[in-house]
Amino acid sequence: MSEQDIKKARRHVSQNEGLIFERSSPGKAGAELPPLDVPAVAAAELLGAQNLRTAIDGFPEVSEVEVVRHFTRLSTWNYGVDTGAYLLGSCTMKYNPKINEVVARLEGIANAHPYLPASLAQGCLRILKALSDCLLEIVGMDALTLQPAAGAHGEMTGLLLVRAYLEAQGNPRRKVLIPDSAHGTNPASAYMAGYQTQSIGSNERGTVDLAQLDRAMKDDVAALMLTNPNTLGIFEDQIAQIAELVHSRGGLLYMDGANLNALLGVSRPGDFGVDVLHLNLHKTFSTPHGGGGPGAGPVAVKQFLEPFLPVPVVVERADGSLAFEFDRPQSIGRVRAFCGNFGVLVRALAYILANGAEGLRQLTEDAVLNSRYLRKGLEGAYELPYASPTLHECVFCDKRQARYGVRTGDIAKRLIDYGFHPYTVSFPLIVPGALMIEPTESESKQELDLLIDALQCIAREAIEEPETVLQAPHRTRVGRMDEVQAARKPILRWKPPGEAAS
Amino acid sequence: MSEQDIKKARRHVSQNEGLIFERSSPGKAGAELPPLDVPAVAAAELLGAQNLRTAIDGFPEVSEVEVVRHFTRLSTWNYGVDTGAYLLGSCTMKYNPKINEVVARLEGIANAHPYLPASLAQGCLRILKALSDCLLEIVGMDALTLQPAAGAHGEMTGLLLVRAYLEAQGNPRRKVLIPDSAHGTNPASAYMAGYQTQSIGSNERGTVDLAQLDRAMKDDVAALMLTNPNTLGIFEDQIAQIAELVHSRGGLLYMDGANLNALLGVSRPGDFGVDVLHLNLHKTFSTPHGGGGPGAGPVAVKQFLEPFLPVPVVVERADGSLAFEFDRPQSIGRVRAFCGNFGVLVRALAYILANGAEGLRQLTEDAVLNSRYLRKGLEGAYELPYASPTLHECVFCDKRQARYGVRTGDIAKRLIDYGFHPYTVSFPLIVPGALMIEPTESESKQELDLLIDALQCIAREAIEEPETVLQAPHRTRVGRMDEVQAARKPILRWKPPGEAAS
Amino acid sequence: MRYLPKSPEERRDMLRAIGCDSIEQLFSSIPLEARLGRPLRLEPGKSEPEVLAYFRERAAENARDYTCFLGAGAYDHFCPAVVDALISRSEFYTAYTPYQPEISQGTLQAVFEYQTLICQLTGMDVANASLYDGSSALPEAVMMAVRATGRRRAAVARSVHPEYREVLATYLRHQEIKITELPFAESGQLVPEALAAAASDDLAAVVIQSPNFFGVIEEVAAAAEVAHAAGALLIVMVAEPLALGIVRPPLEADIVAGEAQSLGVPLSFGGPYVGFLAAREKYVRSMPGRLVGQTTDAAGERGFCLTLATREQHIRREKATSNICTNQALCALMVTIFLSTYGKQGLRELALQNLAKSHYAAARFRERGARLRFSGPFFNEMVVRGVGGGAGAAEKLQAHKIVGGLELGRFYPELAGDVLVCVTETASRGKIDELVRIYTGP
Amino acid sequence: MRYLPKSPEERRDMLRAIGCDSIEQLFSSIPLEARLGRPLRLEPGKSEPEVLAYFRERAAENARDYTCFLGAGAYDHFCPAVVDALISRSEFYTAYTPYQPEISQGTLQAVFEYQTLICQLTGMDVANASLYDGSSALPEAVMMAVRATGRRRAAVARSVHPEYREVLATYLRHQEIKITELPFAESGQLVPEALAAAASDDLAAVVIQSPNFFGVIEEVAAAAEVAHAAGALLIVMVAEPLALGIVRPPLEADIVAGEAQSLGVPLSFGGPYVGFLAAREKYVRSMPGRLVGQTTDAAGERGFCLTLATREQHIRREKATSNICTNQALCALMVTIFLSTYGKQGLRELALQNLAKSHYAAARFRERGARLRFSGPFFNEMVVRGVGGGAGAAEKLQAHKIVGGLELGRFYPELAGDVLVCVTETASRGKIDELVRIYTGP
């Protein structure tokens, strides 16, 4: 393809910028302080000479304008949701409403100390309560903790709840079953909750192999950890049988709620047999991904798990005021200091309030519609490993392109030239050469049509000029990064020129 | 030069984006309203059917996410001070501190209605007073109006003050003298104040030709409108003689304060004979240029002009509170509704408070140092039409490059490829092919060295490969705009595809 | 100083490089007697927390958390959060006039969109990139009409914003352009007979405002007929352009100008706001201010640039169509984003809510025995008869955290005691009820 | 719905394109019995002004305009305005983990700078890209020590933040890692004998915090000696990293981890904050969390990418060094900008002001007869003996718009009645005096 065939992007001049340390020179500073209104002190005396620090070697010395330009320039090398479609499957890169940023910064909210006495923090407590109530209705569960800081943190929390419950029943059991399509955090979290993991295969429809599950679901199994819809975007349509099977053998059904964006107002995990699930507020509920967090991973449970929730929980006092309750003898304890990623919770609540029941259902419909439209548009060009109907995302594979030596990672890089943020590469692991695409509801038909066009073009390029794809990206300020080199002799920090050799 | 020789910038992928109207489709909206808490009304009845509008034809219908992406993408096609050096001479494109943006948005300030009763607006009034006091000390004058919205507006205001004063003396006179190096707003403003203008030539040192001034300074001349330092960056070193000459013939000395950044804490117009001057807060005092405003152009005067200042003025009441005073019989009247570009004034005051006396002087020193360093670095490569010492800016010309067909406008375009915002092209008019460069104090030595290097490279290119310069820019998302075509058959608005022909 | 990117050593190095011994030497071209021999008498520089504290103290001295029923040329409307988020992109607000189009396409395209939106809103063919504010847009419009007609008199309705008229007087005083004032009738509208009487063949323009200063919608078509019959232009001023979401645009006008603050620009104690000016195509070359036009690059790609610059001061100098240079681009961007966000339906609904709220207030006033001064149709402002004047009401209002309407005696002695009340969508029914109760006494 | 970029017609077109008759059909793969047959029981969607009003009401129910003497792991410091301005660049906050380095160099370079700054601050060799918070950084550090030593016991000072220790207990409960608690002395520091007693050859790590929960600076070198002699690692937790602006970094430690909220992250009722973890080079492959490394492209240009991913869950699954995936990147960016802005001198001065203010408060307390519980050197927090407990003081403090210190009885029954008072640079002398006066009675 020639440059002109790329409809969505061109190239434009972009500023270079070294490391902040390379801008430093002695005596510059970007911040000053008010004069001290108490007597100055002799630090060496107060701290003891042995405790005194003289200087922070290598620390930057730059002015305010240099800080501003430095980070402004860096920002322009990034691609965000505000830039365009951000196709990472499983990540639900939807639009982050601007009003959420405003409310999270309100005075009284942004500057509230976590140890404020309850009487001075009723607003924060009511936000926590309101969010809990909304989320419980959305997922159809009975109780909830907002403490976990992200999805994986929620997974660990949820499994600790499972374990605490089973322990209280007399036997924590030993294993957690995890479908082979699951995200890597699932087994890692299970391990942290003290469980061994066992992988369950998928059938030819891309859903849990029921027979295998039946065999594996022994009485040493604490829980099945299911993602639903799963990472192929397919709803586990045998969910009733699965739940029945797990429950009948004394196990619990854990659901990874990463893909809840497919279900809002349509289907509730609590209604299809789930005992415990975590949500990703930074996915389904629009809180910004921040370049890799912060997120929030609340965990919702059925009533019987409620006594085990982390402390503290928000309770209503007789006078109608809210307070934290710490005295919960069966609790698994804390998974995080204070009360969770509050600023993220504020944004999620703002999003839910803005949408309301109708809006949430509508956005799920749009998310699924977008994904299906995309699937339809790409079916001819890319191999679809599973024919089952999909919801919010779809997973292709690079089988056809691989014949020409072009792999999913190459297609992703070439997609950058076409003005998109690529999809998730090589996940789920059960699809070799996966292209996992989740457009979310935030993409317009225009943007999707451009995407289909781009991926169609790349499919042609893979045949007609594979080198173009293999060498991509061509239009970025740096070429393909040498990741092998980075890992072989890791350079993980800057050092002053003299020391750099060390 | 090859791409690699350009140290400051590369090329990076950049999103395309059509007009907002081209994203529109019926039924989308980016904002919703709270439900009406009063009875709905029948507009046709209340307004009369003949006054009713049915729809705004062609108005956009887009969602919030589309608005955000649209304007975010547009923004990335721009270059701002936060991007890098912005060399426009005479515009003082200095860093705009972020705290200024914060304070201008404080509740109580950003949402104050201009007709608030004085008792509910003491904070705003005190800001006006504090800024006036600071500016008067900085320029050494006696009284001031903050009403004018920009420099040109201030010019008109200042000349109306001159006229009102002279009129009160019995004869407004007919003419204003303006050096040929002056900005175009000067004569245009003089015209609006009812004056004819007469141009005064410059001498070989780039300053006012005193002999010519002497001849022109007749008793029909109301004022000399002087820019000091002038647009060549040269201080009018015969200022004492000039002031004496003008005053002795009954004229007033007006100063265009656009270049005040050269003088803070160093020299005060009020001390060298100026009777009236305007300041550009968006230049000297760091308020953002906003893509072409808003600015603010306060006018400072000597005591004898004070009775003529626009209404209202801020006065202190007996109880120490502040109020607007409207009853000023000799006033020239209003030049603007309400009380000026208040939000701009807030930022300027924040800047002055942050700098203090020492900071202001230091920044002027740095601004001059930067300009001189640049001049030194470029002297070998570009022709300097005037040898006089310069202060905050310097003006080269394209004489040497013109031999190869390369003009100042071409060099400017090529400088874009090198990662800079060009200097001011072709101004002042007395320098044919001018390159007017004002680095301000906000540029680091690093950035200046890159600039010198870039302009040196371009000077070589002009000789060795003039086509590269003539075809520039090469690295932007659009090539050189055809300005002739734009003016020949102006398309000044979008029309729906069907109507576009009309 | 935190804003300055230089270390003492770098300053020394640079001085050395230019062959200077001292900083003072940089200023040697300034005669000694013109130099300030002492430090400025200003307070020492403040740290950022001190600057913030200073302005927080000032903000606390102003009304906060009040419901405000002031309009009169400055309006409070819900402004979507995207507006501030997007104008805060530093590529927008730290750039200047787009003299170099290849790295200013963002500003240029946005201005082109602004020009289009203003045309759509006003029903005109062309609009400029902005003027200082509504008040200065008035003299600019009149001078434009003077250029277009070669005549030197304007007939201006007294119901045009009084401060706009003050500004007009200031601008025109020395330009030998005469102003004839046109009275208003019981309806609050222009007295047609007075207009007819003023319409002689030296008339360059008839100026009305709609909705006018009293909130009343003028009969534009009728005024246009008289103006055009006399060979004059009709200039319609608009200070509350939100009205155009539901009120028919002044299609018969030749120039529509005014203030667009109402569309997304903060009140900010009166500025920065944004003047707009739109006109019929044929007058484009006598328009003041910047214009952005569509064009292409050598490869034929669409792009935008400043155009018709030959009208402007940097080229025409004293013969320019205006002296304006820096205008109000960032505020125009706010308007562009605001209008794009509300869009076709949203703007209409916003206007309708204003209509409903103000007429609700009017009904409450009437119920409680108060009367409106004018009978003409109004949008979101109305003049309530005789409820002002007392310090008592003002105090009570303040106690209820309400800022009442504008007392008109200041501008119109004959309306002393009358109050101009503005009711936008931001006023809750409860607050409206309170306002009416307090104004209409016990 | 304003967030959705689709018109009804576009929805119909798209449905048609995929051959669906109805929206419901999109969900046909969900068994009927798993579908919700009714609308969600939530309030109808709110417009933006309503959302804003809701949160303004909540904000008003919290303490505003109070001077707050709470610390205890969450600190209020002056944060330069550039921090919020720059993290609000949407290219930063609307991006995700930089899986595609060619369009993520902004995030990657910033994280590389963050890693460097944390190393410089702590005196360690390598630092990761962030963890959830200080509390979860503790178990991550301990598990790292377990991996590095193959031992399964940690000796943890009781003066480590109590909530961090609670989190540690939760994490370790099912991992067969034992915890031994180490008491504190009169000085507020670790009792050396207790440490010596705990230092057996099954010990993976000694954990202390410095400044510890009481604000007291621990003797790191001594602890290191004992730990290392026993073949264990020394983990030093830091909850108030600003201390490192003036306090010698824990160079003898093997792992330094903690909470960086104090460096530019809003209090925000406890989160999002940012855990950091730094260590000696040799432990890099047992570190949890993301790491950014320097590399080049084919043309040899410097760039950055995620590296050493083989430690991580998406590759190693249950054998990963941690389950962490999404971390706290944006908060790490706040820290990076905060530290860059204050810089070498600024951070030192900021730390010094904290030292001066807290010792001023201590002196005032002593003057008025109150005693500090501990004798060890402290940074910006101190335990004041016996001034807490009464509801009277709390009420008086509130009347003065002061939030007092933290009552320690909740975490340390033996310290009931004692108050942990934090005095940062944000507290004015006047407010400190008031606080002391109220706490020390009439």
Ligand SMILES: Cc1ncc(COP(=O)(O)O)c(C=O)c1O
């Ligand atoms: C299916 C699935 N589960 C769990 C996670 C982990 O969530 P987090 O990154 O918030 O820890 C992810 C994250 O991408 C995921 O896609």
Ligand SMILES: Cc1ncc(COP(=O)(O)O)c(C=O)c1O
């Ligand atoms: C020397 C000079 N005078 C006057 C002006 C006009 O100022 P403004 O653009 O603020 O109206 C300028 C603006 O660039 C200028 O450079």
